[in-house]
Amino acid sequence: MTTHSDVNPSHGATLPSDPKAHHETFPWKHILGFVLSLVLTFAALGLVLSAALPLTAVIVSIVVLAVLQLLVQLLLFMHLTERHGPATHVLTLVFGFFVAFTIVAGSAWIMFTFHATVA
Amino acid sequence: MAYQLDAHHAPVDSSVPLEYATEDGSLKILGFWIFLAADVVLFSCLFATYIVLQHNTYGGPTAQQLFDVPGFVTETLLLLTSSFTCGLAIFEMHRNRLQPMIGWWIVTILLGMGFVGMEISEFAKYVGEGANITRSAFLSAFFILVGTHGTHVTIGIFWMLGLLVQLLRYGITAITARKAFVASLYWHFLDAVWIFIFTVVYLTGKVS
């Protein structure tokens, strides 16, 4: 996080900008993102319909593909990396993913093992 | 509304994208990112519930029997495309071109409506087959997870319609740009959530 107060632009250039991003005349990033998202979607669908891999491998692969798609949305569409001041939103989002992972993995772990209390 | 400033007018900083140009704009965009992070957690709870209950069909239809591949693939394509067109609208906004921006904005809304329409007919079909929310824990979790996403999308459509009116009325200003940008964040986010529904609910349902 920045060590300067970023409340007042007139106090100094605390809002860095990326002028390049705003002079593009053709939406290359968006088209790349769209193509990638289609490719990833159909790859996942193909994996499931072809039934070529064992069950666990299929599930792991399609979850990985979904995570890649999430990155496509965040990086190519949502301007996640554009920084105007400290990257608080990135930190918050990362912590959100940590909590989300804890909830999903933790719940599955707890709920699927709770019959096994006695040997 | 830059409450911090002793300036006479809220300054407009031309070195950053228009949506960040006012202090208020950058506060609200940060606030909305944080809201999205909270929404990640909200959906993760619904996903956790679905994952825990997905096999508890209680003699009712299973995911494998219920889901229809062409249907959910079409829904996915509609939403993916709308996310793309929404990105294009913001791209045009950054180039300060109102007409194309509004054009892509309207396309996005229409694609969103198509998605919601398909989802409603999908739900209606299931209910018609007796696979309603009261049939089993699996179906309860399914309808609530997918329905929550659908509700988010519906709210997004009304939101974007409201902004459409404001864009037509005021054009691209620091305020409308910020509002449109925030709505676009929401829309892309819902697309990302759908990808996980596509993967965890529909694809996994077909595979196991």
Add this chain to the structure above:
Amino acid sequence: MLPHYFNHLFVTGTDIYIADVLIILTSLGIVGVLTYFKKWKWLWREWLTTVDHKKIGIMYIIAATAMFFRGGMDGLMMRTQLAVPNNHFLGAEHYDQVFTTHGTIMILFMAMPYLIGLINVAMPLQIGARDVAFPYLNAISFWTFFFGAMLFNLSFVIGGSPDAGWTSYAPLAGPTFDPGPGENYYLFGLNLAGIGTLASGINFLVTIIKMRAPGMKLMDMPMFTWSTLITSILIIFAFPVLTVALSLLTFDRLFGSHIFSMTHGGMPMMWVNLFWIWGHPEVYIVILPAFGILSEVISTFSGKKLFGYSAMVGSMVAIAFLSFTVWVHHFFTMGAGPAVNSFFGVSTMLIAIPTGVKVFNWIFTMYRGKIRFTTAMLWALAFIPTFVVGGMTGVMLAVAPADYQYHNSYFLIAHFHYTLIGGTVFGVFAGLYYWWPKMFGFKLNERLGRWNFWTFIISFNVTFLPMFLLGLMGMTRRMYTYPPGLGWSHLNMIETVGAFGQAIGMMFLAVNIVWSIKYGERDVTGDAWDGRALEWSTTSPAPEYNFAHVPVVYGRDAFWDMKYGKNREKYQVKAKPYRPIHMPNNSGRPFLMSLAFFISFWGFVFKWYLVGGLGLAAVFVFMYLRSFEYDTDHYISVEEIEHTEAAAGRL
């Protein structure tokens, strides 16, 4: 069309009639006074429509105080019933309602709003800001909390209170075992208040990240502001979980889904799981701000810098992280297998380490200080040993196999009252006495304060210390009665005496407030306690705009530095001329929108879907109106600033 329980819409029973009469009389009294003194317009303009963080904070504190008395009455009723074995003061059903409302109100409608109120009052002032980042949203937060609390309380007279415990475990709280509207009140009341809480979390986080006075680095912030930052993060990631849990149970109750039901493949344990994923961070949401208050108060009244500032920050961050990984310790006995229990047991014990670090740092903040025993300091000091007892028994509870013997027993009840009263409530009282002059411009009386303190703290221990023993004797929570001959009777009687002692202690607080309004020492300097952070650098109470000039900060303990520190010269720059100050407009919409929420959710409680739907539609209309509103702010003119500052003797 009318639901079957329409017939018993109004709850019957002697005490309920008394409550009805009291509520009607109080309401008539308030209406009468307002009308007689022609204060309606004042109430609307100055309070109901305000977006000023200080006024919103005060409204939170007033509401929380009212809820404290309501929850306290519940506590007294419980203790009266349990004073002797086989008592018939309350029946089982009535007792069940009373402990349910006691727990829910104390956690969600007393502890949280007290702390959020104090945060609202002090945090923006501490960082030298003019308001929070989203003042309009702040008003929505308050009013949704307020109407959520009102909805929950309405159950007492219309429809019947919830009676499945504040934890509301399914399937007991499901439609089969609890068909009446009481449980719906719980679900909708909490969900409404939860909306406001989430918004507060986002609001405070953005405020702290983006609106600190120029020069104030994150590691320069007062510890209370740090605790607010961490708490906000916990709120943001914990409250969505509560929203989901409540909504899922609502679906089960209203629309016949089977998430938590006993049949059709539902899993009641999933409720327990989700509830505590929220519930454990919630515990830290109500304790971390109290930690922050404690740091401020101990440092101020020891006349010293906080000992181990970085460690204090680091330990809060560690606690926040760990708080999301310990939730199973609330249900070790639910048989999730030894691996799960071991993991969550050890992760729980780890929390003791950062907590211990904080305790030692507080103690060493007093080392080589000059300790002034004001009432605020007394509450803060009492916090330490009391919270240590709570914390140590917490570690004992984390020992999973031992927890099999403590779970749901009075040992657990004693433990969490030591943390929540010894921690949160003592912290809140310390904060109230400390920031009172900043809020109202006069101090509370110290002598009455000491009476308040000593009566309460002695009675508190008389009430809760015996509970540890009762738990080990096998007494479980939520028993409305018990037979004689188990050795429980004397201890229960002692506890009841203690409970009434606490009530007397609270009466001293009420008397103190009334007395001090009339005779309390005015704070004309703005610096009532020789304070350290920026809130003491402006007038008491602070003007609408907080600071005529936004302060520039050169390090920690900015105001202390300004008065005595090495940067004294830097702070004494010549005052620039005033410039107009940009402020948000007041708005009645947050109030009206929350009222629409209230009406809508009240409709849903009784499954009157038309009322529910229309209310929700009204909420959306208000949102749309806001979206189309462009005239949202105004400027305070230089003349007005000069006038205000002159009146405060600051020109």
Add this chain to the structure above:
Amino acid sequence: MSRMLSPKKRRGLAFAALSASVLLLSGCGSQIAVLHPEGPVARQEYNLIIWSFILMAFVGLAVFILFAYMLIKYRARPGVEKYYDPNLEGNRKLEVVWTVIPLLIVIALAIPTVKTTYALTQPPVQAHDPMEIDVTSAAWKWIFQYPGQHIETVNYLVIPTGVPVKFILTSVGPMNTFWIPELGGMEFTMPGANLGLWLEASKSGVYLGRGANFSGKGFAHMQFNVYAKPQAEFNQWVAQVKAQDPPLTMAQANQLVNHHGLSPILTFSSYPAGAVPQNQNTLMSGM
């Protein structure tokens, strides 16, 4: 720091206070059930309770003594100025000390915790063949079925001493927990799930059991006696039940489950196969 009590003195003081409080707690009459374990499970839990109490008391005393010392020594009084140092803001060494010592204490507590957690999933004494009892909580009564003996009791329990008993717990109503403090800690009863709990009574006697998780109106009355008898007497009791008591009919079984109310003590010489909720806990198929 050197002005405070010497380490030796401090340790002595801590030990004295500690032993006093342990004596106070354990010598306080047999009514403190948790501190009077009558079986191997309860005993293991008791040992952990005492060990954690000792560790915590050590920490607690250190805190209380330091706290009192600071309050007395540095209170605002004439002469305090000579110590006063408003700019003191930390001490790395001390901070390391009060991070590392708690960490060691946590380790000292975590190891036996994990060990015991795993140990309690095994039958406590392997010498005897274990027996099984199916426990069902209903609104608001306890139903005990003995699959080995094929008899059923309501609201009381008879077990042989010295024999590990595997309780299979479920519920046909709200959740509850099954708790016999003198024999060991509690475990949940939940509809739709079978949880297991090992307990054993070392000697004969009557122990009090109760439901410990709130389950509605009749919750406070969900108390039951556990009669622990030597194996021979237990067998005799079973034979007597078989000879004297009526069999449970399906209609009666349904009545017990569906009627929400209290129940007197009941005994049945047999029960129908359909009356075992433990056999029906499957979530996937609807039957």
